[in-house]
Amino acid sequence: MSTTTAREASAKQIYWIKKLAAQKGIDMLDGHDYERAFDILGETDKFVSSMEASSVLDKMFAAPYLKVEDDVNEPGMYRVGDTIFRVQESETGNLYAKRLVVEVNKKTGKKTGTLVYDAGAIREIRNLHRMTKEQAIECGKDYGICIVCGAQLEDPKSVARGIGPTCAKRV
Incomplete structure (x- = not known):
């Protein structure tokens, strides 16, 4: 046995x-x-x-996640500590976050940013982390990304504004 x-x-x-x-x-x-x-x-x-x-x-x-009163409820740019996120709305209406990954060109020293999906990050971001419009524009200028859609900016005028020409027309 x-x-x-x-x-x-x-x-x-x-x-x-x-x-x-x-x-x-x-x-x-x-x-x-x-x-x-x-x-x-x-x-x-x-x-x-x-x-x-x-x-x-x-x-x-x-089971579903608990709803925290201060959960992010709208798209935008957010800073949690030293990490910058772009919160976006999916096709189904759910919010998700992309993290800014900064790369430095070794020859020129120029910084460029790319937004990369960060699974689960949306649960760590709160409304109090939302960047002001001025902070978001500075971020766009610093890293060459559009603060509205997150696209990489190439045109010097767009980089200086921190917003691309298409998004500038809509804002």
Whole structure:
């Protein structure tokens, strides 16, 4: 007769349960799953198996994120610490963020910026991070990007304004 021993929840499972609890809460869990998540979050000495942790994680990944009152609610340029983001609206109406990646030309020393999609960054950006119009224009000038659409600017007049000719007509 053989017996099977349940493995304890892994450090990675515990990490994700804690991270998702901070972002989504645990109220969507019921009964046994709620108790297991509580045991992990409360750092009790109760044994939580890997299978139990997997069950909790499945439900937590499927749950929506908590709405924070200060979540970003409109497109624009945002600065979080030293990182600059352009928040845009997708075709489905959801907001997402692109991070400004700065490259320096070794010969000329000129800085250029490219906006790159940054998965999950939108959840870290808050309204209080929004750049003023003047700050956004300076950013556009400094890195040669249009502050409205994020396109790379080539024309010296456009670079000096921080906005491309097409977007300048619309603003």
